[in-house]
Every structure is written in structure tokens, then in C-alpha cells.
Amino acid sequence: MAPNALNGVKIIEFCTTISGAYCGKLMADLGAEVIKIEPPVTGDEARRRPPFQNDDPDPEKSGLFLYINTNKFGITLDPSKPKGKEIFERLVRQADILIEDHRPGEMEEMGLGYDTLKKSNPGLIMMALTPFGQTGPYKDYKAYQLNISHMSGQGYLLPLVAPDLDRPPVQIGGNSGNFDAGLTASLAVMAALFWRGASGKGQYIGMSKMEALVAMQRVESVTFPNSGINMSRKGESLRMSGNGIFPCKDGFVSIVTPEEHQWQNFMKLIGDPPWSKEPWCQNRFERGNHTEKINAYILEWMKDTPKEEIFRKGQAFSVPVAQGNTAEDVVSSPHFNARGFFVEIDHPVMGKLEKFPSRPYRFSKTPWAIARPAPRIGEHNEKIFCEKLDYTPGDLESFKDAGII
Amino acid sequence: MDNSGPLKGIRVVEFTSAWAGPYATCLLGFLGAEVIKVESRQRPDHSRIISFTTGKAFQTLDESEVFNNLNLNKRSVCLNLKMPEAVEIARKLIQVSDVVMENMRPGVVPRLGLGYEDARVIKPDIIYISSSACGQTGPDREYIGYAPTFAALAGLPHVTGYPDWPPSNFLGSIDLRSACTSAFAILAALYYHQQTGEGQYIDLASQEAIATYAGDIFLDYVMNGRVPMRQGNQNDVMAPHNCYRCKGEDKWISIAVATQAEWESLCRTMGRSDLIDDPRFADNARRKTNEAELDTVISAWTGDKDPYDVMVLLQHAGVAATPSMSSEALFNDPHLKERKVFRQVDHPVIGKNWVIAPPWQFSETPAAIRSCGPRLGEHTEEIFMDYLGMSSDEIDKLKKENVIF
Numbered sequence: 001m002a003p004n005a006l007n008g009v010k011i012i013e014f015c016t017t018i019s020g021a022y023c024g025k026l027m028a029d030l031g032a033e034v035i036k037i038e039p040p041v042t043g044d045e046a047r048r049r050p051p052f053q054n055d056d057p058d059p060e061k062s063g064l065f066l067y068i069n070t071n072k073f074g075i076t077l078d079p080s081k082p083k084g085k086e087i088f089e090r091l092v093r094q095a096d097i098l099i100e101d102h103r104p105g106e107m108e109e110m111g112l113g114y115d116t117l118k119k120s121n122p123g124l125i126m127m128a129l130t131p132f133g134q135t136g137p138y139k140d141y142k143a144y145q146l147n148i149s150h151m152s153g154q155g156y157l158l159p160l161v162a163p164d165l166d167r168p169p170v171q172i173g174g175n176s177g178n179f180d181a182g183l184t185a186s187l188a189v190m191a192a193l194f195w196r197g198a199s200g201k202g203q204y205i206g207m208s209k210m211e212a213l214v215a216m217q218r219v220e221s222v223t224f225p226n227s228g229i230n231m232s233r234k235g236e237s238l239r240m241s242g243n244g245i246f247p248c249k250d251g252f253v254s255i256v257t258p259e260e261h262q263w264q265n266f267m268k269l270i271g272d273p274p275w276s277k278e279p280w281c282q283n284r285f286e287r288g289n290h291t292e293k294i295n296a297y298i299l300e301w302m303k304d305t306p307k308e309e310i311f312r313k314g315q316a317f318s319v320p321v322a323q324g325n326t327a328e329d330v331v332s333s334p335h336f337n338a339r340g341f342f343v344e345i346d347h348p349v350m351g352k353l354e355k356f357p358s359r360p361y362r363f364s365k366t367p368w369a370i371a372r373p374a375p376r377i378g379e380h381n382e383k384i385f386c387e388k389l390d391y392t393p394g395d396l397e398s399f400k401d402a403g404i405i
Numbered sequence: 406m407d408n409s410g411p412l413k414g415i416r417v418v419e420f421t422s423a424w425a426g427p428y429a430t431c432l433l434g435f436l437g438a439e440v441i442k443v444e445s446r447q448r449p450d451h452s453r454i455i456s457f458t459t460g461k462a463f464q465t466l467d468e469s470e471v472f473n474n475l476n477l478n479k480r481s482v483c484l485n486l487k488m489p490e491a492v493e494i495a496r497k498l499i500q501v502s503d504v505v506m507e508n509m510r511p512g513v514v515p516r517l518g519l520g521y522e523d524a525r526v527i528k529p530d531i532i533y534i535s536s537s538a539c540g541q542t543g544p545d546r547e548y549i550g551y552a553p554t555f556a557a558l559a560g561l562p563h564v565t566g567y568p569d570w571p572p573s574n575f576l577g578s579i580d581l582r583s584a585c586t587s588a589f590a591i592l593a594a595l596y597y598h599q600q601t602g603e604g605q606y607i608d609l610a611s612q613e614a615i616a617t618y619a620g621d622i623f624l625d626y627v628m629n630g631r632v633p634m635r636q637g638n639q640n641d642v643m644a645p646h647n648c649y650r651c652k653g654e655d656k657w658i659s660i661a662v663a664t665q666a667e668w669e670s671l672c673r674t675m676g677r678s679d680l681i682d683d684p685r686f687a688d689n690a691r692r693k694t695n696e697a698e699l700d701t702v703i704s705a706w707t708g709d710k711d712p713y714d715v716m717v718l719l720q721h722a723g724v725a726a727t728p729s730m731s732s733e734a735l736f737n738d739p740h741l742k743e744r745k746v747f748r749q750v751d752h753p754v755i756g757k758n759w760v761i762a763p764p765w766q767f768s769e770t771p772a773a774i775r776s777c778g779p780r781l782g783e784h785t786e787e788i789f790m791d792y793l794g795m796s797s798d799e800i801d802k803l804k805k806e807n808v809i810f
Contacts, residue, residue, distance in 0.1 A: 009596075151728065165655045176561070183589065187588055190596065201769060222732065319549075323558070360611075
């Protein structure tokens with residue numbers, strides 16, 4: 001069997017819903033042992049989020065939960081109860097990394113702050129993931145993905161291009177903002193793990209989800225202080241470069257021509273129309289003043305052509321063009337499938353899913369792999385509590401009766 | 406500024422341009438890695454030439470604030486890789502590095518003699534990552550792509566925007582998501598190297614990096630045959646969940662309510678306790694069904710208020726509410742000011758320039774901005790002398806021969 005990049009790394013994930021879980025998943029999929037702690041009985045909030053298989057809101061049938069919790073061990077535990085706290089501490093003592101997303105101060109209130117935990121595990125790396133970080137005037141503010149997406153400036157620029165400014169700015173579809181936060185957190189955790197490998201020392205890392213998203217928008221975020229420019233969703237920037245998403249016969253295509261020769265190729269693709277020879281069409285700055293006219297010509301050219309034909313022909317002319325894929329298009333894409341992006345996964349409740357989205361990187365030595373699907377609620381209680389912590393099945397029964405697990 | 410980052414001692418040599426490649430190694434630089442950027446006057450990093458954010462074209466190659474923001478902490482050397490002597494020097498740089506990153510079109514680096522197979526001959530334990538739009542394999546591998554096109558192929562635009570309006574386009578922040586994904590893969594490979602002494606090759610496809618942001622969206626199709634569509638700010642389960650107009654030009658507040666307690670707090674804060682007993686909004690399911698009416702009621706309350714006032718009122722009542730922020734709003738925000746998210750660096754050509762700080766707070770190994778983005782070839786001499794033992798005569802000769810160019 002191929003080795004895992006993160007073989008032997010032990011992670012405790014004490015997080016709700018998406019961001020922290022995604023951070024844990026990224027590492028679990030590369031072979032780390034991730035123990036996910038869920039609230040007893042109800043399980044994690046993501047289990048109540050769609051899509052559900054056959055729209056059945058069974059907590060074991062959430063596609064979202066399945067997607068962001070692959071390869072983890074799942075236990076239930078309530079560390080706010082004294083015995084639960086003791087078990088939590090014992091788990092953390094054996095771990096390399098703790099990822100948590102509770103509001104600032106909450107871990108300390110439970111007696112599980114970093115200063116306490118590091119006494120029995122000085123090498124512990126603890127990642128605290130919160131909407132606005134551990135300090136600052138908003139640190140106790142509440143925010144869901146929608147709020148973080150807008151607060152970070154990400155939403156303000158979308159949709160690109162909006163018909164006008166009368167309708168609200170929007171967030172990126174799906175759970176993108178949460179994934180931004182989880183991915184950004186994983187970088188710090190991995191770097192701390194590397195440093196621990198060299199120094200033997202653990203540390204505490206604070207991260208604001210909002211700042212993870214601001215960093216993702218770092219170029220757009222500084223236009224005002226540097227140039228006095230406040231971008232909007234009117235698409236000012238697109239005007240310069242023959243950019244756009246255009247409707248065609250059966251959907252949309254995206255075109256971008258950052259290089260002049262790409263614009264020329266684009267004109268060849270559409271048959272060197274007479275307007276393209278006009279003086280106002282000879283460089284991007286002039287074209288930027290005639291966007292409406294140019295867009296109308298482009299629309300006219302492609303309105304009766306299918307998106308895939310424009311995509312393939314355009315690429316044959318070396319024009320950076322792509323079809324606007326739907327979920328169906330991606331799942332059935334020959335290219336995505338040729339690269340093995342979709343893999344089969346077997347889940348005890350959902351059964352076999354043949355097209356499960358996998359990973360964006362292919363490692364030559366340490367491949368991404370599915371060892372197990374997302375855990376069912378408390379699936380690994382016995383394995384973790386009995387095998388790792390030496391409790392007996394009888395202990396587990398009494399923990400269960402006390403609402404601890 | 407002293408480097409005490411977690412990756413101190415790691416050296417990265419990069420052959421990348423634009424946003425997705427450069428920011429991946431910039432992240433490693435924040436974390437303490439030393440990054441050497443190989444460019445040439447004949448093929449400078451594209452972000453030195455034009456800003457796709459504002460449309461600004463730069464007069465010289467050393468005054469791009471976009472380049473600066475994406476290439477902090479790096480050193481730049483000039484090598485004209487069309488010359489065999491330059492390739493030979495690049496190989497020597499690989500020999501003294503731990504990580505190589507490139508983002509040329511698939512097939513180009515092997516032709517230059519700088520592919521992974523070449524690199525591992527001179528440095529058997531090298532970690533080598535190729536980042537490309539579509540990946541190194543598969544039928545579309547040679548297709549050209551930029552953020553707007555690979556986002557479209559990944560399916561993100563189709564679910565972003567208004568349902569009755571074309572999909573949203575995406576610009577550079579999409580590249581930065583690919584960059585974060587690359588950085589994560591490199592960190593995993595670095596950890597594996599630390600444990601085993603082995604290097605490896607990583608093939609990263611940007612379109613797959615973005616597709617992983619839509620994994621749960623694909624699963625709706627895989628499990629239910631449903632093709633998820635754009636839904637503005639709406640969420641499948643929560644209501645209210647939208648951006649509401651406030652006083653002033655293009656000013657908005659995002660409000661998201663997940664629980665009954667939050668709903669009742671919102672009603673009381675709006676002075677509309679009557680809504681708590683309104684059968685249209687009695688529970689989450691009914692609020693979701695009557696969402697349009699609900700949004701009208703909330704907009705009527707927010708419309709004459711400043712978004713910050715609404716945020717403070719609602720946050721103090723335990724309701725998640727944040728403004729939708731422009732670059733100006735972000736720059737002036739007290740929370741970001743206190744947390745020093747905007748940082749000013751001194752640039753020898755641009756002068757004082759604002760950039761965004763690394764998004765993590767490490768207790769032991771701070772991520773840091775230690776220097777501004779390099780001028781083209783600024784460090785050619787010091788690096789060739791210090792690392793490759795060249796004399797100034799040799800360097801002069803290479804300059805005359807346009808090897809250093």
C-alpha cells in the first residue's frame with residue numbers, strides 16, 4: 001500500500017458544521033488520524049444540512065456531512081460535563097493537534113483552554129478558528145458564512161457583473177466561504193506541525209475566518225487605500241480585457257483574453273469580423289470604452305452555438321475560453337473523469353456512490369485516498385474509548401446514560 | 406525583520422507567473438520559507454505588467470502593487486531560460502533548494518530541461534509541484550486557463566449570482582484559492598519529507614482545486630439527479646438569510662438567522678414583537694416559505710439605517726449581522742485596524758504600499774511580512790554569488806550574453 005503523507009499524525013476535531021470539519025478532512029484524506037467529536041444524540045449540525053440522499057433528512061444521509069468528514073473517526077462527547085471533560089483531556093493528551101471553533105473564552109470556561117491542555121501535552125498544537133479571531137472589538141460577534149462572506153468584502157463584488165446596484169450583493173454559491181476558512185486554517189496547522197517536527201514544540205494558533213477571506217481577496221481589498229478605487233459589482237475591471245460570461249445556445253461560456261494575441265485569436269475564431277478592424281478595437285484600453293458594443297457582437301456570434309462547441313473551438317484557437325459547467329457537466333466531464341476526480345465511496349447507510357468528488361492534487365508517493373467514509377453518529381465510540389483510553393463497554397453504557405457520550 | 410516562521414530554513418525556487426503560482430509560494434514565505442523567484446525581462450511575472458483588478462497598466466516592471474501584494478518576502482533573480490546556460494544555472498538553484506514550483510503550460514518545463522525528472526536527477530529528494538489550469542494529464546491538459554475559465558469549468562459560477570441573471574464571473578481570488586491548495590499540498594509533502602527524507606512530485610489542477618469547493622453541490626446531482634442553481638444570498642434551510650439595503654449608496658447589511666431565539670431577538674430589536682406570533686413566520690420552515698415577505702419587512706426596517714448601527718444593535722441582541730464591505734469599508738473598519746490586517750510596506754519604487762497581513766496568529770512562530778515584493782532581478786547577484794559561488798566577473802559576462810536578462 002502506498003504511504004500516507006500524514007501517517008501517524010493525531011488530530012482531535014472539536015468543531016461544528018463546516019469550516020473546522022473541512023480543515024480536518026483535508027488532513028484526514030492524507031492519512032492523519034482525525035477523531036471528530038460530535039454532541040451526543042443529535043450529532044453535528046452539518047448532518048442537518050442538505051443535500052440529503054433522496055431528500056431524506058436522515059442525519060446519516062447528508063451529502064454535505066459525508067463530503068467534509070471522510071476518513072475520520074467519529075465519537076460523541078460532551079466535555080461540558082465533568083466526566084466528559086476528563087475524557088476530552090485524556091484524548092488531547094494523546095494528540096498532536098486540536099482544532100476547535102468555539103467562541104473566544106469558551107474553552108477556558110470549560111477548563112479546556114490551551115494553557116491547561118498544554119500542561120499535560122506540551123507539544124500540542126491548538127488551532128482556534130472563530131469568525132473574527134481571539135482579539136478585537138468584534139471577537140464575540142456572531143457570524144454565519146453569509147455574514148463572513150459579506151464582512152470580508154467577498155460578497156460586495158458579486159455577482160460580477162450585476163445588472164445594477166439596486167439588487168443586493170451576493171455570497172459565492174454553496175459553502176465556499178467556509179471552505180476558504182478551513183483551507184486557510186489547514187496551512188497554519190501544517191506549518192506548525194512541520195515546526196514541531198523540527199523543534200519538538202507545540203503552539204497556539206488563532207485564526208479569524210473573516211481574515212482568511214480578506215486574504216483571499218487581498219488584491220481587491222487594498223484598491224482603496226492604494227489607489228482610492230472602490231470596486232463594485234458593476235464589473236469595471238472586466239472592461240479592460242474582453243472578459244465576460246456570455247449566454248449561448250444551451251448555457252454560458254466564460255472568456256478572458258489577458259494577452260493581446262489571445263484577443264487576436266478570439267477574433268480569428270469568430271471569423272475576423274469587420275468591426276474588429278476598426279481603430280477603436282485595436283487595444284484593450286480602447287476596447288474598454290466600447291464594451292457594450294463589443295459584447296453585443298460577441299453575443300450575436302455565439303447565441304446559437306452550444307457551449308461545448310465554443311469551448312473546444314476556442315481552445316483550438318488558443319483562446320482562453322471555457323464552458324460554464326453545471327454540477328451535471330462536471331460529474332460527466334471526460335476530463336475530470338479521466339483524471340480520476342470522482343471516486344467510488346461506500347457508506348453503510350447511503351450505499352455505494354460512484355461519483356464522489358475527491359482531491360485537486362496528485363502526489364507521486366503519498367496519494368490522497370479514502371480509507372473510510374464519514375462516520376455515523378458515535379460510530380467509533382467503542383474503538384476510541386475502549387482501545388485508546390481503556391474504558392470498558394460497561395463504562396460506555398454509564399457514560400451514555402449520563403449523556404456524556 | 407527577523408524570520409522566526411515555522412518554515413524557517415526551507416528554500417523554495419519558483420518558476421511561476423500571474424497569481425495562482427506566486428501566491429502559493431508567498432504563503433510559504435509568510436510562514437518563514439525563503440523564496441527565490443526566477444523571471445526574466447523577456448518573460449516577467451505577468452502581474453508586473455497589468456492589474457486585472459483595476460485595469461491599470463504599469464509603466465515599468467517594478468511598480469505593480471498587485472505583484473507586490475502577491476510576492477512579499479521573495480527575492481528575484483533574472484534568467485533567460487531560452488538560453489541553455491540559464492537553464493544550467495536554474496538547475497543549480499534547484500540543487501540548493503527544498504521545493505520547486507512551476508505553473509507553465511504542461512509540457513513546457515520538461516522541454517526546457519527543468520521538469521521533475523530533470524530536477525530529481527540533481528536533487529533526488531526534491532519536492533516539485535506543477536500547478537496548471539487543467540492538470541498534467543487528461544484530454545484537456547493543454548487547454549489555456551485563467552481564473553474566470555477554470556472557475557467556470559469547476560461549476561462555481563453556475564451557482565453564484567441571481568437565479569434570473571447570468572452566472573457570476575470570477576477573477577483573481579479564484580487563483581488565490583488554487584494557491585492555498587498548492588501551499589497545503591507542499592506543506593504535506595514537506596512533512597512527509599521531514600519524516601522520511603523523501604521528496605515527490607505533485608500535479609495540481611486549478612480547476613480541480615475550485616471544484617473541491619463545490620463537492621457538496623456535485624453530490625446533490627450524484628445522489629438526487631438535481632442540478633443546483635444560483636440562489637442569490639439564500640440558503641436551503643435558514644431564513645432570514647439575505648443582504649438588506651441600508652442608508653447610503655450601495656450600503657447593505659447581511660442578516661442570517663438559524664434559531665428561534667435569534668428570530669425572536671431580531672423581531673424585538675426591530676420593534677416588531679408582533680411578528681413573533683405571526684403565523685407566516687412562526688417557525689423556520691414557514692419563514693423559509695414566506696421568505697419574500699420576510700425580506701420586505703426586514704428591508705423596511707434597515708432601509709433608513711447605517712449598516713454599522715444595525716450590526717451593533719443586532720449583535721448585542723445575539724443576531725448574526727454584518728455589513729457588506731467595500732475596500733474602503735474594510736480599510737476603515739475598527740476591528741481590522743486593531744488587528745492590523747492592513748499593513749504598509751516600503752517599496753523602493755511605489756513608495757508606501759498597503760498589503761494584507763498573513764491571516765494567522767501563531768504563539769511561537771509568527772507568520773510575517775519581512776520585505777516588500779522584489780524588483781525584477783533585484784537579487785540576481787547576491788543569490789548567484791552566495792549560493793552558487795559565482796564571481797562578479799562571471800555575472801557580468803552572463804549579463805553581456807543575455808543569459809541573465
